Amino acid sequence: MGVPVAIGITQIFIQKLKYKPETILYKAMSRQTINFWVLFTISIIISAIIISVFVKALKVILMVILVLALAPVVYLVLRLLIPGQKTVDENDKLKKRH
Secondary structure (H helix, E strand, C coil): CHHHHHHHHHHHHHHHCCCCHHHHHHHHHHHHHHHHHHHHHHHHHHHHHHHHHHHHHHHHHHHHHHHHHHHHHHHHHHHHHCCCCCCCCHHHHHHHHC
């Protein structure tokens, strides 16, 4: 007997409401859904921007490391390939003075 009484009280309460409970629930759910999709979209956009900046920074750092690592190798190769002035040994200088 408790269940029919509760159903009757609920029906009286629903009739006194300005909006039907389904309408209130639908409005609340649609607002929450819109908020969810807006926040979800904004978070995806911000994440993409952060990732792209991070990747650009990694590219710059990698480029600097590679340049610093290859510079001595390139220097040695160029030094071997391009003949420069021959340096005079200290012994040669001493021999010429005497």
